[in-house]
Amino acid sequence: MRELRYVGTDAPRPDAADKAAGRAPYIHDLSRPGMLFGKIKFSEHASARIKHIDTSRAERLPGVRAVITGENTPELRIGFLRDNFALKKGRVRQFRDEVAAVAAIDPDIAAEAIELIRVEYEPLPAVFTPEEALAEGAPLVHERDADGRPVTTNLLGVQVHHESGDLAAGERASKHIVEGEFSTPLIQQACMGTAGCIAEMDVRGNLTIWAKTQIPFLAQKDFIRALEAMGLSGRNARVIVPTLGGAFGTGLDTHAYEHIAILLAHRTGRPVKVVYDRREEFANLSPRQSARTRVVQGCDAEGRLTFRRVEVLQDNGAYTSWGATYPTVMLIPATSLYKVQNVWFDAKLVYTNNTYAQAMRGYGNPEVTWPIECLLDELAEKVGMDPLELRLLNRNTPGEKTPMGLDITTCGLGECLEFAKKSLDWTNKRGKQKDKRRGLGVASLVHVGGSGRIYRSDGGGVILKLDDFGNVNVSYGGVEMGQGLHSALTLGVAEALGVLPEKVSINPTDTSTCPWDVGTHASRGAFIALNAATRAADKARKKIFALASEIYAAEAKKSLAAFQKKNPSYQPPAYDYAAAARADNLELEAGFLFPKGAPDEPWLKMEIGKVLRALHFRGAQGQMIIEEAFYEPPSTLPDWSKGVGNMSASYAYGVQAFEVEVDTETGNVKILKGVSAHDVGRVLNQQTLRGQVQGGLAQGIGYALYEEVKTHEGRVLNPSFTDYKIPTAHEMAFPVDIFFAETNDPAGPFGAKGVGEPGLVPTAPALANAIYDAIGVRIHDLPITPEKIVMALKNKKKG
Amino acid sequence: MPFDYHRPATLEEAWRLAAADPEARFVAGGTDVMVRIREGKITPRALISLSRISDLARIAIGPTVVIGAGVRVAELERNASIRHALPVLSQAAALLGSTQIRNVATLGGNLCNASPCADLAPPLLVHDARARIATVSGAREIPLATFFVGPRASVLAPGEVLSAVVVDPPAPTARAVFLKQGRVRMDIALASLAVLLETDGQRCTRARVAAGSLGPCPMRLTETEAILTSGTLDDATLARARAAAESEVRPISDVRAGADYRRHLAGALLERAVRSLLNGAER
Numbered sequence A: 001m002r003e004l005r006y007v008g009t010d011a012p013r014p015d016a017a018d019k020a021a022g023r024a025p026y027i028h029d030l031s032r033p034g035m036l037f038g039k040i041k042f043s044e045h046a047s048a049r050i051k052h053i054d055t056s057r058a059e060r061l062p063g064v065r066a067v068i069t070g071e072n073t074p075e076l077r078i079g080f081l082r083d084n085f086a087l088k089k090g091r092v093r094q095f096r097d098e099v100a101a102v103a104a105i106d107p108d109i110a111a112e113a114i115e116l117i118r119v120e121y122e123p124l125p126a127v128f129t130p131e132e133a134l135a136e137g138a139p140l141v142h143e144r145d146a147d148g149r150p151v152t153t154n155l156l157g158v159q160v161h162h163e164s165g166d167l168a169a170g171e172r173a174s175k176h177i178v179e180g181e182f183s184t185p186l187i188q189q190a191c192m193g194t195a196g197c198i199a200e201m202d203v204r205g206n207l208t209i210w211a212k213t214q215i216p217f218l219a220q221k222d223f224i225r226a227l228e229a230m231g232l233s234g235r236n237a238r239v240i241v242p243t244l245g246g247a248f249g250t251g252l253d254t255h256a257y258e259h260i261a262i263l264l265a266h267r268t269g270r271p272v273k274v275v276y277d278r279r280e281e282f283a284n285l286s287p288r289q290s291a292r293t294r295v296v297q298g299c300d301a302e303g304r305l306t307f308r309r310v311e312v313l314q315d316n317g318a319y320t321s322w323g324a325t326y327p328t329v330m331l332i333p334a335t336s337l338y339k340v341q342n343v344w345f346d347a348k349l350v351y352t353n354n355t356y357a358q359a360m361r362g363y364g365n366p367e368v369t370w371p372i373e374c375l376l377d378e379l380a381e382k383v384g385m386d387p388l389e390l391r392l393l394n395r396n397t398p399g400e401k402t403p404m405g406l407d408i409t410t411c412g413l414g415e416c417l418e419f420a421k422k423s424l425d426w427t428n429k430r431g432k433q434k435d436k437r438r439g440l441g442v443a444s445l446v447h448v449g450g451s452g453r454i455y456r457s458d459g460g461g462v463i464l465k466l467d468d469f470g471n472v473n474v475s476y477g478g479v480e481m482g483q484g485l486h487s488a489l490t491l492g493v494a495e496a497l498g499v500l501p502e503k504v505s506i507n508p509t510d511t512s513t514c515p516w517d518v519g520t521h522a523s524r525g526a527f528i529a530l531n532a533a534t535r536a537a538d539k540a541r542k543k544i545f546a547l548a549s550e551i552y553a554a555e556a557k558k559s560l561a562a563f564q565k566k567n568p569s570y571q572p573p574a575y576d577y578a579a580a581a582r583a584d585n586l587e588l589e590a591g592f593l594f595p596k597g598a599p600d601e602p603w604l605k606m607e608i609g610k611v612l613r614a615l616h617f618r619g620a621q622g623q624m625i626i627e628e629a630f631y632e633p634p635s636t637l638p639d640w641s642k643g644v645g646n647m648s649a650s651y652a653y654g655v656q657a658f659e660v661e662v663d664t665e666t667g668n669v670k671i672l673k674g675v676s677a678h679d680v681g682r683v684l685n686q687q688t689l690r691g692q693v694q695g696g697l698a699q700g701i702g703y704a705l706y707e708e709v710k711t712h713e714g715r716v717l718n719p720s721f722t723d724y725k726i727p728t729a730h731e732m733a734f735p736v737d738i739f740f741a742e743t744n745d746p747a748g749p750f751g752a753k754g755v756g757e758p759g760l761v762p763t764a765p766a767l768a769n770a771i772y773d774a775i776g777v778r779i780h781d782l783p784i785t786p787e788k789i790v791m792a793l794k795n796k797k798k799g
Numbered sequence B: 001m002p003f004d005y006h007r008p009a010t011l012e013e014a015w016r017l018a019a020a021d022p023e024a025r026f027v028a029g030g031t032d033v034m035v036r037i038r039e040g041k042i043t044p045r046a047l048i049s050l051s052r053i054s055d056l057a058r059i060a061i062g063p064t065v066v067i068g069a070g071v072r073v074a075e076l077e078r079n080a081s082i083r084h085a086l087p088v089l090s091q092a093a094a095l096l097g098s099t100q101i102r103n104v105a106t107l108g109g110n111l112c113n114a115s116p117c118a119d120l121a122p123p124l125l126v127h128d129a130r131a132r133i134a135t136v137s138g139a140r141e142i143p144l145a146t147f148f149v150g151p152r153a154s155v156l157a158p159g160e161v162l163s164a165v166v167v168d169p170p171a172p173t174a175r176a177v178f179l180k181q182g183r184v185r186m187d188i189a190l191a192s193l194a195v196l197l198e199t200d201g202q203r204c205t206r207a208r209v210a211a212g213s214l215g216p217c218p219m220r221l222t223e224t225e226a227i228l229t230s231g232t233l234d235d236a237t238l239a240r241a242r243a244a245a246e247s248e249v250r251p252i253s254d255v256r257a258g259a260d261y262r263r264h265l266a267g268a269l270l271e272r273a274v275r276s277l278l279n280g281a282e283r
């Protein structure tokens, strides 16, 4: 490999200036000629029969262009189980069910029209916890499945199960066993930019939709299906992704509001925009799925893990989205966080009349890492061993094949643990500051680092288009949603091609111009994009060198003549440039083409734009440099009934650790210092990576200490930032020691692994362990609020 | 929803506008009003802004401290005379909302909104502040303690304006502190407490305790005050005062916190406030 010029530097992100200056166009800023504004009427019951919808007054309101309901539109099914509908007909199953929608000439009229729609309901029995839903004779959330077959239970058919080794033998081999039940709540992704789209149809029925999505191509598939259901077979759905103000999983599925915008656009013949305000976002967008997890694990007398049993119960809500596939990722920490044989895993998902849930950053991983890592500390206490030493003893190592069949090619877990130990002065401080109510805690993580195969194709493609000015235009089907993908892609393309980063620009993601990509999830964006981009760049270099070898001599001769004209006394060194300009001897570096080993003369270095122009305007047959590559990572789609399969091309490990001080009177937890250490394979961009790690940490702290979507009988009680608290600069005002282990993964582009999600995976247990070290109290249900700490201390006192 | 917006320059003009439209509402910084309008909780036909009435924005420090209702929270936080005369008020102001909110929110808005969690109420209550109310037919002054009558309800009749808050200068030995517990630093209080003590050696000669978010409106805790001044202020007295505070408050359970925790906080904050005053950490 050539020496790296751009990869690993701290070059600023290409999108930073426009975002800071307010110029980046988010969906909220976009407008189309003749555009109408759509608004949705949501259910007023968690479970009810819709008896009648009276839309007459709304229809008569001046400025209203369409009022639609499930009765007067084609049925559009959504979700991977197709158990959800764009507009509900006859029955609502959750508070946020869409019962009607309007399109009007301005948002105020649309809002007024919504208020004029009268819906008569007949309330039906409802279930709000998995237990209620599984009880004998419980009312069914769905009476029939998507194929119309009668359903007899609220349990979902989706199941992930894993058994490896011999659990009973593991238990017998254990000196110590710990167990406990831990829960995680519904969490709002709290994107800065709320959800929204603009749907526009041409006269022939082709759709263009500007959508806040992470899955443009799967969305295209969903929308084409919707067009078919609307009688528009054979038409295309073009998905364009505007600047996104964060997604964190909200864009992993298509939404009812998008389908409603399509129906309204079709009905009115005008573009229709639907954008959620903050309250709608909180109440009507799928939050992170909650989970209750029971873990049992054991170790021998020396602290070596002997077995692990993980049982998960998830409240699916009324419909199914990707939150239901959390178990596929939960398997990773369950089977592969530390060396453990004899693993049993089972996850159950249950329909209820609560808001249906979605995935979020970490995708099931934090939910299971939470109990495993808390219980590791309990195990260490039983053994009488330092919890960090117990982790070091059981740490994963390169070359390992885990019970799930994951091939651990590179693994920096040991380095990360050692870093945390040193950074926090662990040996001197852990367990020794109880008088100051201070404590230290640590937790680790393993996550997919080389994409995660949950679909037939886990690939993605890149097109590189070079122009007459030496600009390199990059088209990739994945999504920049604030994580810094374009920063990595810019540097990676410049590096791989040999041009200046300033010359590289990334096209807006558009299904009509970009190659297919499965979606930006599983921390896969940079990993896939750069693997495709480096391959496309190799092809482009080969082509450039082959063609340039034919013109180089003539161009160099012209160049020399021009140079000599300016510098009459110049004598060129003896160098046979014509002979040196063989395709296999040409080099392209920092935007200049030259023969390898050529003397350092300016006229021998040809600016790439000049070369490209020479190829373009060459006699009768000009030539363009446009290359593509589609990269499919070397991984396998797991067999979910067995829970086995090497789903990623590499695995990311990491460690977080904290020193906290607990105020036992108010229950406040003050973080004195944090450590976030990650095996990233290779740093692609310092600034972006640190941003990802710090952002993940803040989100993890929110998850650990503050955040929870609270509901009562299915209704969201805190649909605003007044009562849904996320950390602010005040809460993050503590020193964070960041460390990157560069393990140079063979499958990674430039050796890099995915790093998008890991930053929040072990935060909650690391904090919980620190709190326990400080005050001897362990909270099992996130978030760990001051109130819970005070109540737990009171209960402990009572004994 | 659309509404008319008036910006009178005098109180007389404001009253005329208010009399002409009984559905109009006063607005100062708008940080409460606008939120409630956007949430659809109120739908006024017109807003009458008080922010151009310069009389309302004055601070006068003489024999008494007079703070106009239109004074911004940021001003309370930073103004050197306020910081000197009523440091506990500056302390509370600094903990209200965010920088942006403090730059527009006013003292009058905070009190007239009459939320149980109004952060500026407890510090003023411990200083026995009076509310100066201006009406078409003249002005009157009432103890701030009688100004609040329930959640989001004050004694103000329609058209009446809170013009200023008046505080007698505290005794030289008086020291006060404000403590606030939120879920994060920038939050509506789950519980807040202001405590003022005048001490004479080991004895506390005068005590004022006022609580926010611990009852239907900001309230004095008079039983707690009585215990604090009942004898030597030692650990035993403090423990009794703490118990009194916990039983005297009337917290509710809501989406922010449970009543039990709030009750606990009343005691915990009281003990912390008193100890910090006795240790001389606050003035």
Ligand SMILES: Cc1cc2nc3c(=O)[nH]c(=O)nc-3n(C[C@H](O)[C@H](O)[C@H](O)COP(=O)(O)OP(=O)(O)OC[C@H]3O[C@@H](n4cnc5c(N)ncnc54)[C@H](O)[C@@H]3O)c2cc1C
Binding pocket: B025, B026, B027, B028, B029, B030, B031, B032, B033, B034, B035, B050, B069, B070, B073, B095, B096, B097, B098, B101, B104, B105, B106, B107, B108, B109, B110, B111, B112, B113, B117, B118, B119, B120, B156, B160, B161, B162, B163, B186, B187, B188, B189
């Ligand atoms: C993000 C955010 C955070 C906040 N955080 C806090 C906090 O931490 N602590 C806290 O206590 N509050 C907080 N608030 C609430 C609010 O900012 C304060 O109560 C503020 O002091 C209100 O002042 P204002 O001038 O904006 O009131 P406005 O909204 O203008 O008015 C409030 C009410 O008072 C009436 N009114 C105003 N002035 C007068 C007057 N002179 N005479 C008669 N009636 C009058 C209005 O008619 C209205 O009913 C927060 C608000 C927001 C939006």
